[in-house]
Amino acid sequence: MKREAFEEMLTGGHPNSLGRTVEVVEIVLADRARLGELYACYQSDDAVVRLRTSNGLKRISREKPAWLVPLIDGFLTEIAALDQASAQWTLADLFETLAPLLTPTQRQQAEAVLKRNLAHHTDWIVLNQTMKTLGAWAKNDAELTQWLVPQLERLSGDGRKSVAKTAAKTLKQVMRDA
Numbered sequence: 001m002k003r004e005a006f007e008e009m010l011t012g013g014h015p016n017s018l019g020r021t022v023e024v025v026e027i028v029l030a031d032r033a034r035l036g037e038l039y040a041c042y043q044s045d046d047a048v049v050r051l052r053t054s055n056g057l058k059r060i061s062r063e064k065p066a067w068l069v070p071l072i073d074g075f076l077t078e079i080a081a082l083d084q085a086s087a088q089w090t091l092a093d094l095f096e097t098l099a100p101l102l103t104p105t106q107r108q109q110a111e112a113v114l115k116r117n118l119a120h121h122t123d124w125i126v127l128n129q130t131m132k133t134l135g136a137w138a139k140n141d142a143e144l145t146q147w148l149v150p151q152l153e154r155l156s157g158d159g160r161k162s163v164a165k166t167a168a169k170t171l172k173q174v175m176r177d178a
Contacts, residue, residue, distance in 0.1 A: 006034070007041050010052040021052045025059045032067060035060070039071055042079055042087070050082070054090035061097045068094065069101050076106060080113045085123035092117070092129035096136060111137065111144065118151050127155060128166045135170035139177045148174060 013019040028034050041053040095110040118130045138145040155167035
């Protein structure tokens with residue numbers, strides 16, 4: 001039987017559906033050697049494939065975070081450069097999950113990516129997930145807290161309820177931890 005390529009499996013259907021993402025995740029969890037094939041789907045010309053790739057990697061990170069360690073440098077460069085909201089909000093989620101596994105240099109690079117996204121991105125999910133990750137990281141980092149507070153104050157006045165609410169909640173948490 002011919003092995004089906006992940007890009008084919010992640011193509012088609014309604015853009016907001018998972019399609020066959022869960023099936024792809026199950027295949028990777030059963031055969032770690034195929035993780036690179038899933039990661040390579042970020043190079044697809046199809047935005048839906050890249051969205052589902054993000055979803056799949058996020059699911060794998062929850063079950064096998066150490067498996068993603070070899071991909072971290074790619075997340076910090078290739079994926080951080082993608083102009084796609086789903087890739088950026090996934091990075092915030094992955095960086096939070098993988099934080100204990102990041103080297104100090106990777107942590108600095110991840111923080112720079114997240115700061116850029118918080119300061120310049122407009123997508124509400126990117127903003128919300130990035131605030132949550134940076135808020136958690138600021139707990140033991142006075143320099144990050146100092147940078148983050150004005151950003152959270154700005155976003156707490158955002159016209160989108162979820163952004164404003166997440167900013168206010170994160171600001172309260174950061175100030176309590178400071």
